[in-house]
Amino acid sequence: MSSKGRKSLRQAQGEETRATLLRTGARLFAQNGYNGVSMRTLAAEAGVNLATVSYHFGGKSGLYEAIIREIVIVRDQIFPPLEEVEARLADADATPEARGEVVDWFMGTIMDGLLGPTDYVWGTVIISRELVHPTELYPKLEAAFFNPNLDALAALVRGTAAHCLGETDAIITGHLIINTVIKLLEGQFLLCKRLGWASYEGHIEAIEAIVKTRIRGLLGLPMENMQ
Numbered sequence: 001m002s003s004k005g006r007k008s009l010r011q012a013q014g015e016e017t018r019a020t021l022l023r024t025g026a027r028l029f030a031q032n033g034y035n036g037v038s039m040r041t042l043a044a045e046a047g048v049n050l051a052t053v054s055y056h057f058g059g060k061s062g063l064y065e066a067i068i069r070e071i072v073i074v075r076d077q078i079f080p081p082l083e084e085v086e087a088r089l090a091d092a093d094a095t096p097e098a099r100g101e102v103v104d105w106f107m108g109t110i111m112d113g114l115l116g117p118t119d120y121v122w123g124t125v126i127i128s129r130e131l132v133h134p135t136e137l138y139p140k141l142e143a144a145f146f147n148p149n150l151d152a153l154a155a156l157v158r159g160t161a162a163h164c165l166g167e168t169d170a171i172i173t174g175h176l177i178i179n180t181v182i183k184l185l186e187g188q189f190l191l192c193k194r195l196g197w198a199s200y201e202g203h204i205e206a207i208e209a210i211v212k213t214r215i216r217g218l219l220g221l222p223m224e225n226m227q
Helices: 003-032 041-047 050-057 060-078 082-091 096-115 120-132 138-162 167-187 188-195 205-218
Strands: none
Touching: 003 041, 003 060, 003 096, 003 120, 003 188, 041 060, 050 060, 060 096, 060 120, 060 138, 082 096, 082 138, 096 138, 096 167, 096 205, 120 138, 120 167, 120 205, 138 167, 167 188, 167 205
């Protein structure tokens, strides 16, 4: 094998190890919190030695920061940006039906992104932990994750609610909307057990229809998705 081939193999192995550490770290930090995870546990759970964690991330704090960066990247793949929300609202007419369609689009986008892939559950739990027990990385999350998403949600509420009572109303209602989806993700195991489902797979469309209907009702819009 050529040196180029060996290098490619080493690179592939390194990327695989890095991805394993990110997945394992996300799960452990979500389950135990940042302070509840040791380097030794990280290495053992990922099936590597302690030096490997330091080699790829410089230690536990570097791994946690890398996971936070991955969460921010995922945000752009799941949450509609403020500019797109405003564009959709501008293109829609003032009828309740048209505003309801914008709400359906928004909710469908975030539910498809969050409830479909199971890998996102640990990131969501980490986000919830940061809200309750913020680490030194919280300011980065607030600027790059929380604020952009909540700005988009507030714009959605302002542009679609039948009776928005001002900015306080828009912000709190936006929090209510996103928390509905987050709790569906965090409570997936219990909800599926109660419903007799193995997982959300095959049921996303039914879940979305119910949630869209209820969010429409929350916003004072026609609840036409009720099934």
